[in-house]
Amino acid sequence: TPCPSCRAAAFCSLPPPPHTPCPSCRAAAFCSPACSAASHPRLLCAALSSGLAAAPEAHQEPLLFLLSAYSLQEPSLSAILSLSSAPQGPSPSQQQDAASLHAAVASVAPPHMLPAGFSPDLTAALLSKDRTNSFSILEPYRPDVPLELRKARCCAVYPRASLLNHDCLPNACHFDYADRPGPGNTDIVVRALHGITEGKEVCISYFAANWRYADRQCRLLEDYGFRCECDRCQIESKWKF
Template sequence: MESAPQTPTTAAAGDVLRVADLPGRGRGLVAARNVREGEVLLSEPPVLLYPSTLSSLASYCSACFRSLPAAATTPCASCRAAAFCFPACAAASHPRLLCAALSHGGGAALAAAAPTEAIQEPLLFLLSAYSLPEPTLRSILSLSSAPPPPPGAQDAAGLHAAVAALAPPHMLPRGFSADLTAALLAKDRGNSFAIMEPYRTGMSLELLKARAYAVYPRASLFNHDCLPNACHFDYPDRPGPGNTDIVVRALHDIPEGREVCISYFAANWRYADRQRRLLEDYGFRCECDRCQVESQWKDDDDDNNGDDGDDTMEEEGEDDAGDRGDDGMEEEEGDDATDGDDDFPHAYFFVRYLCDNEGCWGMLAPLPPSPNGDLSHVFECNLCGKLRKEEDAMPDEGTSGMVH
């Protein structure tokens, strides 16, 4: 495999974001102009989309990952294991190495090689990634790598051997090697976004799983902040093209030059859990404003009623700096929830931007401004889809699941 291409550091005309090198945190995305709350900062199609588990093949179209209709699906003519929702999706098909692996021994070989969901996810990733054209594979290799997994957590050599055994040799790309497999797995761990199963009213969000994972090269450049100024949405079941595009919107106004960050997991996680996750999975210690405040708390202050095992993406990680220094929140809008609260100066953030649907802890972002520039004042949750009017934010209840 040749060396990875360089990421351009300039913004294309019309782009809201530009790529910048930020000391101690690698590349990041910075507002190329003043941004208003709710604005769409990025809408990007995936370069790679793969099923989360073998069982998800029965529930979701293998091309567009919409929920399969109960009747009249089209099975893949080659493997018969994957299904498509429309003839157009069947024509688009699914990754050729994955299709070959699903055909191998009538599908039994893949099931035997990946008996658990923990093995299926990386194996389905590899079979899909190795099906990509070489330039696309190289664009994935240009992304930042997750740190090595703890011993015993991921058997890269075993996964490589499984790909070699399942895929016909003539279909394997140039450069196929154990090192390349290990490098790709590090990109998957550091950059894949989960596309979630559909949420239905009343269902437990704790049980909500990923239907698929996707890699978006530009969205992978967002660094993390525990008080993000943007969050991402997916709308996999919406009609029309682009249903698997990632959409990133501003939570509030962002001045030109400020770094735009998302949170890599639900924002209600407590300090120790956030730090552990960021160090282990992304290789950095977070020194954001919120972490600086919470690092001063006594251990028993650091209480959390939320579910910290419930993250919606598996992505990126590393160090601090840039020109941000804060998330722009406190200086923008006064609110009773923050007044005089020295221990928890960020309460306002949680009142306004954390979903109050029981057990959800998704992030609320304003809907985009209208074409004539009017702000929406309606907030949408990126996990359960709840819409909440701005005036319905309840200061006393909004922080009930928060770390304090």
């Protein structure tokens, strides 16, 4: 488990700092006791102590997200719930996943540490917010790994950056600097790609801008629940190849 604050403890390509394992769960490692105190929620620590690692591989990431979300104090939990989610609602398989993830949270989390609203519906709502709003923070760039094979090492929801809408011809782009020493290295930085006239919406692309029309539409419909009718899509929809 990388240090959630500096993200450097487990993945950094720079020489790693000395790791400080959490004395309680011994499952999470941090660059310093200060990082551990600042970014290791008690609920997550308790779940790691009671067998979270035994959950199936495919459940690890959503379980870390749910335990982190259920650790949030108000108004942060409400801020996640106020973000948009796909209008068509979860698919049957996503509903099934949500039910088994909810049962998994209930089995590893001490009940007294869970917030009053803990319920299957809240778990399903949090997962759908995560699907439509989270940013992937990718592994460090390595010249020997093709760009499309770079894996996400974590996902994060940002109360403001997650509000940015998509455009296939974006006027802004987001950057992360997770390999820089902290603090602030888990921030998302949004930069304009060119001058933007007053009143024009600032948009980013939710994936690499060089994707073809059909691939873009497919991804946007499946994951975000809409057909894109941006200027670029209106032109490319008429292309004959």
